[in-house]
Amino acid sequence: MSQDVPARKRDAKLHPRDTPDPDAPPIQVTGLHKSFGELHVLKGIDLTIQRGEVVCVIGPSGSGKSTLLRSVNLLEWPTKGEVLIEGIRVQDPDVNLDKVRTRIGMVFQQFNLFPHMTVLRNVTIAQEKVLQRSSAEASEVALAMLERVGLSDKVDAHPSQLSGGQQQRVAIARALSMNPDMMLFDEPTSALDPELVGEVLEVMRDLAREGMTMMVVTHEMGFAREVGTRLIFMDDGQIMEAGDPREVLANPQHPRTQLFLSKVL
Amino acid sequence: MALSDIRPTVRRRISRGTSYGVTIVVLALIVAYGSRNWELLSRQFFNGEVFAEVLPNIWVPILNTLLYTVASFVVGTALAIVLALIKTSKGPTRWFAVVFIEVFRGLPAMWTIFAFAYMLSTAFQFRWPGGAIWGGVLALVFVTGAYSAEIVRAGIEAVPKGQREAARSLGMSQLTTTFHVILPQAVRIVIPPLTNEFVMLLKDTALLFIAGATISQRELTTFGRDGLTTYANATPMIVSGLVYLVITVPLTYLVGLLEKKMAVKK
Numbered sequence A: 001m002s003q004d005v006p007a008r009k010r011d012a013k014l015h016p017r018d019t020p021d022p023d024a025p026p027i028q029v030t031g032l033h034k035s036f037g038e039l040h041v042l043k044g045i046d047l048t049i050q051r052g053e054v055v056c057v058i059g060p061s062g063s064g065k066s067t068l069l070r071s072v073n074l075l076e077w078p079t080k081g082e083v084l085i086e087g088i089r090v091q092d093p094d095v096n097l098d099k100v101r102t103r104i105g106m107v108f109q110q111f112n113l114f115p116h117m118t119v120l121r122n123v124t125i126a127q128e129k130v131l132q133r134s135s136a137e138a139s140e141v142a143l144a145m146l147e148r149v150g151l152s153d154k155v156d157a158h159p160s161q162l163s164g165g166q167q168q169r170v171a172i173a174r175a176l177s178m179n180p181d182m183m184l185f186d187e188p189t190s191a192l193d194p195e196l197v198g199e200v201l202e203v204m205r206d207l208a209r210e211g212m213t214m215m216v217v218t219h220e221m222g223f224a225r226e227v228g229t230r231l232i233f234m235d236d237g238q239i240m241e242a243g244d245p246r247e248v249l250a251n252p253q254h255p256r257t258q259l260f261l262s263k264v265l
Numbered sequence B: 001m002a003l004s005d006i007r008p009t010v011r012r013r014i015s016r017g018t019s020y021g022v023t024i025v026v027l028a029l030i031v032a033y034g035s036r037n038w039e040l041l042s043r044q045f046f047n048g049e050v051f052a053e054v055l056p057n058i059w060v061p062i063l064n065t066l067l068y069t070v071a072s073f074v075v076g077t078a079l080a081i082v083l084a085l086i087k088t089s090k091g092p093t094r095w096f097a098v099v100f101i102e103v104f105r106g107l108p109a110m111w112t113i114f115a116f117a118y119m120l121s122t123a124f125q126f127r128w129p130g131g132a133i134w135g136g137v138l139a140l141v142f143v144t145g146a147y148s149a150e151i152v153r154a155g156i157e158a159v160p161k162g163q164r165e166a167a168r169s170l171g172m173s174q175l176t177t178t179f180h181v182i183l184p185q186a187v188r189i190v191i192p193p194l195t196n197e198f199v200m201l202l203k204d205t206a207l208l209f210i211a212g213a214t215i216s217q218r219e220l221t222t223f224g225r226d227g228l229t230t231y232a233n234a235t236p237m238i239v240s241g242l243v244y245l246v247i248t249v250p251l252t253y254l255v256g257l258l259e260k261k262m263a264v265k266k
């Protein structure tokens, strides 16, 4: 090891704070606040998600669901509070955030596929540029993932040639190709025509069955009831109510939850 | 009855009729003047003998014009990308890009060329390798770099935010994201306006005539001017003007086509 490594970095080597702890919960959020200027969006969120859990998040528009999800992989930097991913304090300046992010797959409402790349390239590029996999290996993984979401025949297509449902499944395959330990979904079916929602939910259901840790912001109460292990109701930047999805949906305790569910169910 | 009281369709028909009328009158005057003075016109502007004499000498100025244009376009575009990336980044270096862009867009290109070609070398007592004209070309690099930086920045900002977020969420670094996800998409957006900038730059190489060129370094405008004084005849100017048009008019049409094509895609 060369001598001119800064002391900070050397410490990090001795106490590798960015090695995931297999016993720690995948996601642990404590006292999380987030403000955009004057706007106080998250007002103290505490949330621990254990391995294999499927946590569904519901709540009215503007309640901070997306902001919470985006704070988990630090697309939004917390104003206050801590985010721990597999025991790693991700806000620590020593932590390689890019490396942590490879273990957190994220799926967006608007798919966000790379429009200038083929489907295959969409799924291989991060493997090659981030995980340094060879292009042969990356392609092999990509084909397996595309097979898994039922799109092996679309390898050479460009995103614009696919339906919304197909694009979203490619986005899921792209996230899975990094072998993440957990997946975040932000309203993955909200931009889809109703008849395309099912195919995406089907893929997510399979993932949950295989034991993937998932955090899903959704309006699909059926999915939450059937697949979710926990349901969280958010309002005004706070978690108002949380519990078994069937119970919360059938018998909401908080008046705000009752009001919200009476509108959407 | 006031003009504004007439129905719009009628008014449009009247104004179109007027513009046709004006065009016809002007054309008639030109033809009348031209036919009466044809001998003078053809001798001054389309002189076959002068043309035959300058023709062998025009290829070098054509190549030089293209060389100065392409060189300053390529280097200037690279500079523009760097400036745009610095300007869209956070941190104090941002201000370097802001000042650079404002200065070189705010100064007359002619001033900048003269300053680079002569002021700097006089003040600091040096010679531009290859001659003062290359100082002028460097000035064009900075000027076009400043203009194109704004074009590139707009292109980068036109790429949806979700693209960067998707890339970062896959663990891509800032740099990888920029080079593999953002810039390739920005380039597509930016091709028509950059082609426009190329046309502007081609025309701006005419300003290099104040930077002083040797015979082998002359561009088209210097060539035309030299011909004018040598032969006391306008033909060389006309020829160089036509060469500019042969290049710029098709490129301008191409920009229009590209823009239309991109509009359809959206």
Ligand SMILES: Nc1ncnc2c1ncn2[C@@H]1O[C@H](COP(=O)(O)OP(=O)(O)OP(=O)(O)O)[C@@H](O)[C@H]1O
Residues within 6 Å of the ligand: A036, A039, A041, A059, A060, A061, A062, A063, A064, A065, A066, A067, A068
């Ligand atoms: N980058 C930002 N800058 C400023 N305000 C923001 C930003 N991102 C979100 N907000 C604001 O924060 C609040 C919460 O937004 P968020 O997207 O988290 O809500 P949400 O619960 O996901 O809503 P929806 O159901 O509509 O997606 C909103 O008022 C939104 O306008």
Ligand SMILES: [Mg+2]
Residues within 6 Å of the ligand: A065, A066, A067, A186, A187
């Ligand atoms: Mg949202």
